[in-house]
Amino acid sequence: MNRAIGILGGMGPQATVDAMNKIIKHTPAHCDQDHIPVVTVSIPDIPDRTESILNHNDKPLEKMSEYLKILEKAHVGCIIIPCNTAHFWFDQLQQRTAIKMISIIESAVNFVQAQNISEICILATSATISTQLYQTKFTQKSISCVVPSYDLQEKIMKSIYAYKSGNIKNSKIIMSEVIKEVNKNRKIKFLLACTEIPLILEDNILNSPENFIDATDLLIQTAINWYQSSPSEHCS
CATH class of the missing domain: 3.40.50.1860 (Rossmann fold)
Structure with missing residues (x-):
């Protein structure tokens, strides 16, 4: 099994659930074991992205960076963010992790x-x-x-x-x-x-x-394509 898709969510919680549902919907699976492993961090205390951008502060970046570490510790293979506005900080977040991030944009x-x-x-x-x-x-x-x-x-x-x-x-x-x-x-x-x-x-x-x-649907399909094209990892 390949490393899980990591979801940096909580922006907002319903959108995070929608992203998870779309991973299930778009995965050709015949049983539980056929589905893609997903690790989701949905902690909704990340400051409002729109307010922060319009007020010229980076408060969401610090919180997202903190929760990014949870996904790193879970050893996910890639990370997606089901929030378009949060992609204002996409490049900065990518610089803070060695894990591949997939852009909704x-x-x-x-x-x-x-x-x-x-x-x-x-x-x-x-x-x-x-x-x-x-x-x-x-x-x-x-x-x-x-x-x-x-x-x-x-x-x-x-x-x-x-x-x-x-x-x-x-x-x-x-x-x-x-x-x-x-x-x-x-x-x-x-x-x-x-x-x-x-x-x-x-x-x-x-x-x-x-x-x-x-756009969420397209992000999910890109993440699924990444997972399916990644070489499988086997325990030795």
Whole structure:
């Protein structure tokens, strides 16, 4: 069996559970033993990533670095972070560990490029948008991307925080309004670049799966491909 996939989670807890569920869903297994080993650290006291970025502090980095050591001690083979905004510190985290880290940003951008998608709308936190974590990568690949207007971005954040606080119904209503507004003048594919958004839009995705690209899903598939392509380790 290969070394486990390590999940640096807790940002938020539901998104972490969703990532774990997607590993199970995408693994071709016929029994328990066929599934991929996973070590998950889901300690939700990591400071709010969006607030920290907008306030120009690195408080989440210190907490994530601390919990990274738990995964190191568990001898995982790779590490994923099911939080797009946390990837603002991705390079710094990678510098602090010798374990391979797989980027949700790279996974999503590579998929969009491989699908020859010429234009995409990014739905993400205000921090992910303002730091241009995706826009920079898409520009490098000559892929056109658009972001919601200021007013719609405010609604997206309201929806995300409503979901995190347990107000699921209101969260879904607000995000659906955003989708309708963006689609009012033209149809466009949406990149769901916040790990809560695929959960908020689960009904919309079921009805029109071709309109949405789930970055979490792509991260998980990249991690599974890593696991399946890694040489097996045997005890001697």
